[in-house]
Amino acid sequence: xxxxxxxxxxxxxxxxxxxxxxxxxxxxxxxxxxxxxxxxxxxxxxxxxxxxxxxxxxxxxxxxxxxxxxxxxxxxxxxxxxxxxxxxxxxxxxxxxxxxxxxxxxxxxxxxxxxxxxxxxxxxxxxxxxxxxxxxxxxxxxxxxxxxxxxxxxxxxxxxxxxxxxxxxxxxxxxxxxxxxxxxxxxxxxxxxxxxxxxxxxxxxxxxxxxxxxxxxxxxxxxxxxxxxxxxxxxxxxxxxxxxxxxxxxxxxxxxxxxxxxxxxxxxxxxxxxxxxxxxxxxxxxxxxxxxxxxxxxxxxxxxxx
Numbered sequence: 001x002x003x004x005x006x007x008x009x010x011x012x013x014x015x016x017x018x019x020x021x022x023x024x025x026x027x028x029x030x031x032x033x034x035x036x037x038x039x040x041x042x043x044x045x046x047x048x049x050x051x052x053x054x055x056x057x058x059x060x061x062x063x064x065x066x067x068x069x070x071x072x073x074x075x076x077x078x079x080x081x082x083x084x085x086x087x088x089x090x091x092x093x094x095x096x097x098x099x100x101x102x103x104x105x106x107x108x109x110x111x112x113x114x115x116x117x118x119x120x121x122x123x124x125x126x127x128x129x130x131x132x133x134x135x136x137x138x139x140x141x142x143x144x145x146x147x148x149x150x151x152x153x154x155x156x157x158x159x160x161x162x163x164x165x166x167x168x169x170x171x172x173x174x175x176x177x178x179x180x181x182x183x184x185x186x187x188x189x190x191x192x193x194x195x196x197x198x199x200x201x202x203x204x205x206x207x208x209x210x211x212x213x214x215x216x217x218x219x220x221x222x223x224x225x226x227x228x229x230x231x232x233x234x235x236x237x238x239x240x241x242x243x244x245x246x247x248x249x250x251x252x253x254x255x256x257x258x259x260x261x262x263x264x265x266x267x268x269x270x271x272x273x274x275x276x277x278x279x280x281x282x283x284x285x286x287x288x289x290x291x292x293x294x295x296x297x298x299x300x301x302x303x304x305x306x
Contacts, residue, residue, distance in 0.1 A: 011203050012098040015196050019105035026116035030189050032182045034123035038063045041178030046236045047251070049260040058244040065240045067183065068126035070169065071117045073235055077162045078110040084149035084159075102200055109193050116186060128239040131248060148227075153212035153281070154219040159201045160272045161228035163194050165235070168268040206279040220281055225290035228272065232265050266296035270303070277301055 024030070038060040042048060045062055054062070085103045092100050149155055170187035173179045179187075212220070233256045238248035241255075255261055273295045276282045282291065284300045291297075296304050 008203050009098045012102050012200060015200055016098065016102045016105055018196060024189060026112050030116055030185060032185065034120055034182050035180045039067060039180035039183055040173065041176055044173055044176060046255045046261060049258045050254055061244050064124050065126050065128045065243050066236050068121055068124040069128060069237055069240050070235045071120050074166060075114050075117050078114055081159060082107050082110055084155045087149055099204060106197055113190055128243050130237045130239050151216040151219055152208045153216040154224055156201050156205050156208050157220050157224045158227060160275055163198050164271045165232055165268040167191055167194055202275050205275055209279050209281045221288045222290060225294040228269060229294050270295045273301060
C-alpha cells in the first residue's frame with residue numbers, strides 16, 4: 001500500500017531534513033565576541049534621520065545599547081515561541097506528524113540562538129533600564145502571553161511578525177560594511193536558520209487558519225497588528241536613549257514616527273500581511289485598518305506612496 005503524503009507534509013519533511021543535516025553549535029561554530037566601540041553604523045541606528053548632534057562616544061554607546069535591547073527582546077520572544085510550540089505538541093493527536101518533528105527541530109534551534117544571544121549580552125553589558133518594568137506587573141505579562149499561545153492562528157501570525165522584523169534588521173546590518181564583524185557573523189547565522197522557520201510558518205498558516213475559531217480569527221484581524229507594532233516600537237526602548245543623556249520617552253516618540261523608522265517597519269511587516277493574504281486569513285479589498293496602518297498599505301494590500 002502506497003502512502004500518499006500531502007504537499008505541506010512533504011515540504012515540512014524537507015525542512016526537518018535540512019535542520020538535521022545542518023546543526024550549528026554556536027559555542028563552537030560561531031566563535032568570537034563583540035568588538036569594542038561603535039558596532040552599528042550611524043545610518044542603522046534608530047535615531048537616523050533625527051539630525052541629532054551626538055558625539056563619537058554617544059554613538060558608540062547607543063549602538064551597543066540598541067543591539068543589547070534588540071537581543072534581549074529576541075531571547076524573550078523566542079522563549080514565548082518555544083512555550084507555544086511545546087503546548088501544541090502536548091495537544092497533538094498524532095506525534096508522528098511531520099509538523100511535530102519540525103517543531104522539535106525549531107525549539108532546539110531557538111534555544112541555541114538564545115545561548116548565543118546571551119553570550120552577546122555578556123559582551124555588551126547593557127546598562128539601560130526598561131521604563132515599563134517599573135509599572136507593568138509581571139503577572140499581567142504572564143496572563144497575556146498565556147492567552148496568546150492558546151490561539152494557534154494568532155501564535156503563527158506573531159511568529160511571522162517576530163521573525164520577519166529581525167530578519168530585515170539583521171539583513172541590513174550583515175550587509176553594511178560599518179557593522180561589527182562578529183555582529184555580522186551572528187546575523188548571517190541567525191537569518192539562515194530563521195529562513196526555515198519562516199517557511200514552516202507560511203506552510204502551516206493556511207491549515208491553522210482553516211481550523212481557527214471565531215476568537216482566534218478576531219485576534220489575528222484586530223489584535224495582532226497592534227502587538228506586532230508594539231513589539232517593533234519596543235525593540236529599542238526609551239531607557240536606551242537615556243544612557244546617552246537624551247530624554248527617554250521624548251526621543252523614543254520621535255524615533256517611532258521618523259521617516260526611516262516607518263519605512264523599516266512597513267518593509268518588515270508587509271511579508272506578514274502577504275502570508276495572511278496567501279492563507280486566506282485576510283481578503284484584498286477588506287484588509288483590517290490595523291494591518292493597513294502597520295504595513296502602510298491600502299485596502300487591496302498595495303503599498304501607499306507618500
